Amino acid sequence: MLRFSDQPLSDWAGMGLAVVVTLCSTLIGVLTVSTWDHANVAMIYLLGVTYVASRTTPRAATAASILAVLAFDISIVPPSGSLMVHDVQYLVTFGVMLIVGLLISSLTIQLREQVAARQAAAVAVRSEQIRGDLLSSVSHDLRTPLASIEGAASGLIQQPDISDRVKVLAETILEESQRMGRQVRNLLDMSRFEDGKVKLFKDWHSVSDLVESAIERTDGLFKEPVKVEIEPELPLLFADGILVEKALINMLENAARHAGPASLVHVQANQAGNCVELMVKDDGLGFSKGRAPKGSGLGLAICRAVVESHGGTMGAGNLSGKGAQVTLRLPLSQEADRG
């Protein structure tokens, strides 16, 4: 049996191996040519080519095939010591030998690559399982206590007899545990996207429903009410509503974080060609040069993943006056008259 090493030798080492193996084959050939038939000696060379192919790169294997033919010609086929051939039928032998050598080396290399790919896939599946288990346990282990912390803080705030000081402390616990909860959720969402584990549950959604719901869910992040402008007669979106809402929530949270809770935030939606454009604008300092949209936190990375999973695009930049703008472009369904 041939054994396949995990890492094939480099081109140069492979060439070296091809030379050494050809020399060995030639040695055996020269020693046996007086008693063996020439066809059998050719087999020794082919065995050598197969060995080289199992250890090296395609290029080195090809070199081994050619070297084998040349060495066979020079040292075995009469007149030995030269490329000359007396009997023309040897040209056929050379041709067959070269073809068989090349064929064997390419098949051998393919086989080796398949074995390697299968081994890698098995490792990937195993590490994927470990990662998935870890994620779901982190999800449970972090979110369960957070739910109790948040709930208990909300219960404390509503007690009729607490002082203002205690109330402020309880509110701090509540707000920060909510923030941590959002962060944990974002981490889990992002890793699900990276693992390709996100399945889309598409249905018809009205953009204004999604925008209103996202604003309601981020209630408390802004002091000023969020301004909403949605183009009338905007077609329905055929999309995963939960995910699009998640993207909108992340855009709003991003605006709150970077422009501050006192900023004026503006949500706009309109049709642009066969896409719906969803824009969130703030009046903060905008994206600084070092803070490219991609590096500006997990929130926008999730937005991007959501839009791309729907075949859309995301853009982010600064407004000409003051503030930042993030735009999602989601394609409208081609089957818009269904329903």
Place this chain on the structure above:
Amino acid sequence: MAEPIRIVIIDDEAPIRRFLRASIEPEDVEWIEADSAAEGKRQIARVNPDVVLLDLGLPDEDGLEVLRSLRDWTTVPIIILTARGQEHEKVLALDAGADDYVTKPFSVPELMARVRVALRHAKDTSIENEATFELDGLRIDFSARRVECGDEEVRLTPTEYKLLAVLARHSGKVLTHRFLLSEVWGPGYLESTHTLRVHMGALRQKLLANHGRLIRTETGVGYRLG
């Protein structure tokens, strides 16, 4: 002094049960705790509660199964407790007879608001037969099929009126898309979410900005009035 509300809470997380008990005065709520489905069913049969809070992720039995087996013999209001991202399960539970849901993490006021709505609908079935409905300036006169926002009459199509009427009859409760479709359009239209969205959009626009917002979207689940 009114009797306390008797609530059976079935949740295997002891800290959740503990903070709820500590947050609410014992004169207001009498808590009966259960940490498993089996214990929960036993307690419900024993104490005949006003409301049941059911966590969908119990260790000994699937939450949906618990819900279905409870619905075989009791009409007690059941509010399910679930995590974010389980919208599909929420819809299944609501369609299987749950009255409402609360998403963990929830706050005490949020939970108690849901409990009160469920109690109102369970205790006073006449709500669903009253001649008029009023909420924040939105007025519906069911006998005259007349809808007003503030002092102005709003002209609705028969479908829009039916949609609003169903929401109002169940005000405060979340209604799934399937439920609304079957009530307004009939059981042959359960998958026609496109139609529902279009009419809901039109209805909201006619109710004007402030009143249209009274109908809240619960993405992936349904709608709730108020």
